[in-house]
Amino acid sequence: MAGNSFGTVFRITTWGESHGSGxxxxxxxxxxxxxxxxEVVQGELDRRRPGQSSISTQRKEEDRVEILSGTFDGVTTGTPISMLVWNRDAKSSAYDALRDRPRPGHADLTYLARYGVRDHRGGGRASARETVGRVAAGAVAKRLLAERGILVAGYVLELGGVRADLLEGLDLSALREGAEKNPVRCPDQIAAAKMVRAIEAAREAGDSLGGIAEIVAVGVPPGLGEPVFDKLDGDLARALMGIGAVKAVEIGAGVEAARMRGSDMNDPILPGPEGPRFETNNAGGILGGISTGAPIVCRIAVKPTPSISRPQRTVDLSRGEAVEIEIKGRHDPVIPPRIVPVAEAMVALVLADHLLRLRAARI
Known part of the structure; x- marks a missing residue:
C-alpha cells in the first residue's frame, strides 16, 4: 500500500490498523x-490519547510507546527510530453489522474501490488511530526543532459555531497553556465553556460538530522551503490535508486574502536590530514558498465526526439494497480537540525536514 511515507530528509513511515495488533x-x-x-514521546501521545474526558471517545487505550531502535544511552544514533504502541482495547464486534454496509462520511467505499478489500473493524488503516505514529514521530521532530529555538503549538479556534476571542499580545506559550486547561483545547476559557455545551447538545441529538484549529510555529528562521514545487506552504498544506477529517487549510490570511486589497494584504517591511522585519503577518510567515522569519500560522477546517448515532442511509453491498444503519461503538463527538496534537506533529515534521534540507544545501 503506497502513500504511507512522508518527508524527504526527515522521513517517516506509519503502519498499523485501528483494530490490529498495534x-x-x-x-x-x-x-x-x-x-x-x-517519556518525551509519551508526553505527546498522552495529549492525543482517547478517553481523557467526557467529550472524547471512551475507548481506553494507554498508548504506551516502546522505542525499539535508533537510540542508545538516551540519544539518537542516526539510524532508523522504530516506535510501537499496542492496541489494548479494540472491540471489533461493534463493527460486525457494518461489514457490507459502508458508513456515510467514512472512507469505506473509497478504500474498497482502491484495493478491492477493506478492514471494516473501526475503519482499519483509515481510522484516526493511525495518527498515533504521526504524533510519535512529531515528538522527535519537536525535539529537533526545540534545540534550534523553534516552538510549534496549536489550539482550537472555533467549534460548533463558537469562536474564540484571543487577546492581543499573548505569546504562543501562553496560548498553549490556556488551551491545555480545558477539554476542548481552546485558550479562551469563556468560549471553551460554550463549546462544551454545544458538544453536549449535539451528542444528545445523536449528532456531531466540526471546527477550526490553528497551529503556529515561532522561532522559524528565514530561508526554509523551496521556491517552486516544494514550497514550504505547499508542503504544510499537503501535510495538514493528509490528516483524516481535514477539509481545508489556510496559511496566514488564508481565504480572507481574496477579499483584501494589495495595500492591505502586503506586510510592510521595517528595519530591525537583527535585520529587516515585517510589521504585520498576513503572509503567515511564508513568501514565495520560503519562510520569512515571522511566525508561521496555519489553520485547518475539520469536519464533524462522521460516526453519529442518528439513522443514516446507505447500501448493503451483499444484496445491493438500500438500508438504514445506526453506528454503534465509541466515537469522538468532535474531532478538533484531539486533532490539535496531530496537526502540531505534521507541522513539526515539515519544518524539521526543511531545516535539514536547508543545512544540506549550504556549505
Whole structure:
C-alpha cells in the first residue's frame, strides 16, 4: 500500500490498523546525538490519547510507546527510530453489522474501490488511530526543532459555531497553556465553556460538530522551503490535508486574502536590530514558498465526526439494497480537540525536514 511515507530528509513511515495488533512509525533521517526518551514521546501521545474526558471517545487505550531502535544511552544514533504502541482495547464486534454496509462520511467505499478489500473493524488503516505514529514521530521532530529555538503549538479556534476571542499580545506559550486547561483545547476559557455545551447538545441529538484549529510555529528562521514545487506552504498544506477529517487549510490570511486589497494584504517591511522585519503577518510567515522569519500560522477546517448515532442511509453491498444503519461503538463527538496534537506533529515534521534540507544545501 503506497502513500504511507512522508518527508524527504526527515522521513517517516506509519503502519498499523485501528483494530490490529498495534500501530507505530519508523523515523529515518534524524541526526545522531538528539536527546530522546520514551517519556518525551509519551508526553505527546498522552495529549492525543482517547478517553481523557467526557467529550472524547471512551475507548481506553494507554498508548504506551516502546522505542525499539535508533537510540542508545538516551540519544539518537542516526539510524532508523522504530516506535510501537499496542492496541489494548479494540472491540471489533461493534463493527460486525457494518461489514457490507459502508458508513456515510467514512472512507469505506473509497478504500474498497482502491484495493478491492477493506478492514471494516473501526475503519482499519483509515481510522484516526493511525495518527498515533504521526504524533510519535512529531515528538522527535519537536525535539529537533526545540534545540534550534523553534516552538510549534496549536489550539482550537472555533467549534460548533463558537469562536474564540484571543487577546492581543499573548505569546504562543501562553496560548498553549490556556488551551491545555480545558477539554476542548481552546485558550479562551469563556468560549471553551460554550463549546462544551454545544458538544453536549449535539451528542444528545445523536449528532456531531466540526471546527477550526490553528497551529503556529515561532522561532522559524528565514530561508526554509523551496521556491517552486516544494514550497514550504505547499508542503504544510499537503501535510495538514493528509490528516483524516481535514477539509481545508489556510496559511496566514488564508481565504480572507481574496477579499483584501494589495495595500492591505502586503506586510510592510521595517528595519530591525537583527535585520529587516515585517510589521504585520498576513503572509503567515511564508513568501514565495520560503519562510520569512515571522511566525508561521496555519489553520485547518475539520469536519464533524462522521460516526453519529442518528439513522443514516446507505447500501448493503451483499444484496445491493438500500438500508438504514445506526453506528454503534465509541466515537469522538468532535474531532478538533484531539486533532490539535496531530496537526502540531505534521507541522513539526515539515519544518524539521526543511531545516535539514536547508543545512544540506549550504556549505
Amino acid at each position: 500501530v507505530g512509525v519508523v523515523v529515518d533521517g534524524c541526526p545522531a546525538g538528539l536527546a530522546l526518551s520514551e
